[in-house]
Amino acid sequence: MSTEGPPETRSVVLVADDDRDILDLLAFRLGRAGYEVVSASDGEEALRLATERRPDLAVLDVMMPKLDGYEVTRRMRADEATKRIPVILLTARVQEHDVARGFEVGADDYMKKPFSPAELRARVQTIIGRR
Amino acid sequence: MLLASGVLLVLVAGLFLGLVGALQDQRGSARLAEHSQRVLVAAGELERLLVDMQTSVRGFAITGQPRFLEPARRAQRVVPARSAELARLVSDNPAQERRATGIAAGIRRYETGWMEPQIARARRDLAAARAAVATGRGEDAIGALRERFARFVTAERRLGALRSRAAGDDATRSLWFGVAGLVGSALLILLFALYLIRGVVMPVRRVAGAAQRLAAGDMAARVPDQGAGETARLGRAFNAMAVSLQGAQADLIERNADLARALEDLSRQSARVDTFYRFAELLAGERDDLDRLTRRGLEAIVRHAGAGGGVLVIEELGLAVAAGDAPAPGAFRLDLPLDHLGRTPGRLELHRSGGSPFSDDEREAAAHLAGQIEVALTDAASFRSARRQAAITRAVLDAVPDVIMLVDDEGRMLFRNRPAGALLRQVSAGEEPVSVYALVDGFAEHTTDPRGFAAAVDALRRDPELASRDEFSLAQGGRAFQRYAAPVRDGDGEVIGRIFVIRDVTAEREAERMKDEFVALASHELRTPLTSIIGYLDVVLEGELGELGEEQEQFLRVAARNADRLLALVGDLIVMGQSDAGRLSIQLRPLDVGELARDRTAAAGPTAQTREVALAVDAGVPAPILGDASRLGQVVDNLVSNALKFTPAGGRVDVRVAVDGDQVVLEVADTGVGIPFAEQPRLFERFYRTPGAQARSVPGTGLGLSISKAIVEAHGGSIDVESGVGRGSVFRARLPRDVAAYGASHERSLTAKEA
Secondary structure, eight states: OOSOOOOSSOOEEEEEOSOHHHHHHHHHHHHHTTOEEEEESSHHHHHHHHHHHOOSEEEEESSOSSSOHHHHHHHHHHSTTTTTSOEEEEESOOOHHHHHHHHHHTOSEEEESSOOHHHHHHHHHHHHHHO | OHHHHHHHHHHHHHHHHHHHHHHHHHHHHHHHHHHHHHHHHHHHHHHHHHHHHHHHHHHHHHHOOGGGGHHHHHHHHHHHHHHHHHHHHTTTOHHHHHHHHHHHHHHHHHIIIIIHHHHHHHHHOHHHHHHHHHHTHHHHHHHHHHHHHHHHHHHHHHHHHHHHHHHHHHHHHHHHHHHHHHHHHHHHHHHHHHHHIIIIIHHHHHHHHHHHHHHTTOTTOOOOOOSSSHHHHHHHHHHHHHHHHHHHHHHHHHHHHHHHHHHHHHHHHHHHHHHHHHHHHHHHHTTTOHHHHHHHHHHHHHHHHTOSEEEEEEGGGTEEEEEEOOOOTTOEEEEEEEOSTTOOOEEEEEEEOSSOOOOHHHHHHHHHHHHHHHHHHHHHHHHHHHHHHHHHHHHHHHHSSSEEEEEOTTOBEEEEOHHHHHHHHHHTTTSOOSBTHHHHHHHHTTBSOHHHHHHHHHHHHHOTTOOEEEEEEBTTTTOEEEEEEEEEEOTTSOEEEEEEEEEEOHHHHHHHHHHHHHHHHHHHHHHHHHHHHHHHHHHHHTTTTSOOOHHHHHHHHHHHHHHHHHHHHHHHHHHHHHHHTTOOOOOOEEEEHHHHHHHHHHHHHHHHHHHTOEEEEEOOSOOEEEEOHHHHHHHHHHHHHHHHHTSOTTOEEEEEEEEETTEEEEEEEEOSSOOOGGGGGGTTSTTOOOHHHHHTTOOOOSOHHHHHHHHHHHTTOEEEEEEOTTSOEEEEEEEEOSHHHHHHHHHHHHHHHHO
16 A cells, blocks of 8 residues: 555544654654644644544544543534544553543544554544545 | 836827827817807807898888898898808707707798788888887897897807816816926936947047057057947957057158168268369369369368378379378378379378278278369369460450451351451440341441442341352442351351451552552553654654665664563553453454464564574464454464574474364464473463573563463463473463353453453
8 A cells, every 4th residue: 555645635634642752753654644634732722623624533642631532532522513523542551441431432443552654544544535 | 228218218108198189189179169159150140130130121111212121131041041050050069959940940930920021011001011110029029039049149158168178178188298208208318318328438438548548659558349239349440450550650660760771871971972072162163273273182182081191193294292291100001093084193192190090981082082183183274275275266366457256147246356346346336236237237328339238248147058258348438348258167067157257458459459550550651652662763764764774774673673572561561460450351352263373473483584493383274262362362472482482493383273172272382492390380470480491591571471371361261381391392272162151251351341
């Protein structure tokens, strides 16, 4: 699979993580994959950007200050403007109930940290391609 | 006497006959007198009728009214009958009879000669009739008739007087006969009484006197019994009785003597038993001091045996005691070996100066008392040791921080240690309850799950055989307790109660919670930087930022490889932490173990090549199960990586997947150095590394096998090893295929999640 192949109009991916390094890494990877990346460094910002920019996909870290990933997902689902935006939760925690809770609040997929570049591309592409 | 009585009797009878005759005569005279009265009455009646007739006729003749005639007609109708009756009454007396007949004839003449013509005249001519009345003829006729009546009555009265006098004479005669009869009877009674006194009363009185003498103790008392008759027979019967009584008394005296002797024996024995009993009491009172017990016991024996002194030696207990004086030369001695329960643990010596030698009785009593001392000593020793043992047990149980209670069916306390007492006082506000079950309802309210708590205790109360272990927490303060309950049996297997052990596990639960938190924290805080390290290294190594020099790339790969190792280690530690807490979660999805084995083995291919070890997979058959692919992949990785590490170059590693009944068997076999048998049991312990591995500096954390075991067991399977030094090793994991086992393991996973 080609890393390029940008669509005619580039899909917008919202990425949120309070760890700057990881945020940058995600933005770099997704940018290289041909997406337009919107970055947020906490939950509130992520929620605001989701409403403003209406991204095609949101990749949200679970452990974030102010609003965590679950809460952002829940509020997005509650808002008509953002309720159809797919969400991939990113978690460093491995416990089963974290995953279960993610699906409960309405996430579409989850990824464990650390993630491989291939896994990231595959999951993002799967969801965006589905639309 | 009898003759006199007979004569008198005849006399009295004659007198009574006379009396009866006189009475009879008197009755006859009286009846005649009464008869005269009746005659006079009848005559008076007839005379009255006559006067009625005359008065009536005269009235009619003067007035001419018929109603005046009525009495005359009535009198006319009855006169004939009355006249006839009067004549009949005096028929026994011819003179009177003649007069009565004359009266009747006179009345008839008056009727026909005067009365009827006068009546007829009055009817015809009242004046003539009145004139006839005035002539007084009628009056004269009546006067003549009444003359006759007067004569008749005078004669009858005279007759009546005569008869009354006769009756009075008869009465006097009766009185005389009666008085004579009474006097005769009195005489007769007197005579009879005299006879009774002489013939009956005297003999009976004699017998009574003799009986009194008998009663007073004179056994020789007898009465004369000659002759015939009732009194003689009474005398003979009395004498026979007296003889028999005399014999019985002699018998009684003899038996009394026997009884007295027996009583004496008995009181002697009783005194002895009393002595023994007092002795036992004395010993029981001295249970705490064995020396004192022995000494006082010996003193009592010396006293009882009347000895001057003595020595008691109990070799078994190291006791030797003397009492009283030392033996004088020539004193009598008593030497007794003491034989308690068939052993001979000691001896008793008694001595006595003067008097008599010790008797068998004394010997026996002394032996008995000394035996009691031995028994008391043995008892006291075992009592002391039992008490000490009980005190130790009690102290140990009191020192345990857990609450320990033993209760019976009703919940009554059979035993409790000190913490249990403190808890009960706390729960029941000061006073310890009769039954612990009575507290349950109140106590349940304070737990986080009142209903569950009450139900658990109720189940225990209903089933005395039930053993259980569970936990509860207090709503306030959050303290957690583990409760263990089980039936307690004595040596014979009889249930004697139920033990409750309640342990405060708050600290343990807190530690577990902290461990969980640490796992979560570590997993986040360690993985986040590692994610960056690995992610950025990947970017650089992929050449996204331009071509790398050979050495640059080589060094960066070292960094990347070690970052991966660190990540794996973090993962292992987290899995370990989870499985320790029973919270290892697995996600069951259908998967094929053969496929999994092929994938993971292929991934290890480069490492095998580097080590020059042949790596092959034999997984031809489908081996579907429900399992967690990533966790099971970790197992394959661990086993293959271990095999490669311990197999020298030129060796081989075979991964095999097969189906064995309801199990899928995953085998990883190597031709490596093998594991000494002694080390095999510890292989699956956490952080355990074989001495061989350490000696050869084979890298590893000692977590791989332990984690593999935890994962396989979370799937309901098992893992084992077959190995020998120089023979290589085979690790074999068995995973269940049957649905029930999946169910079980899946349920476990859910339970773990909920917890």
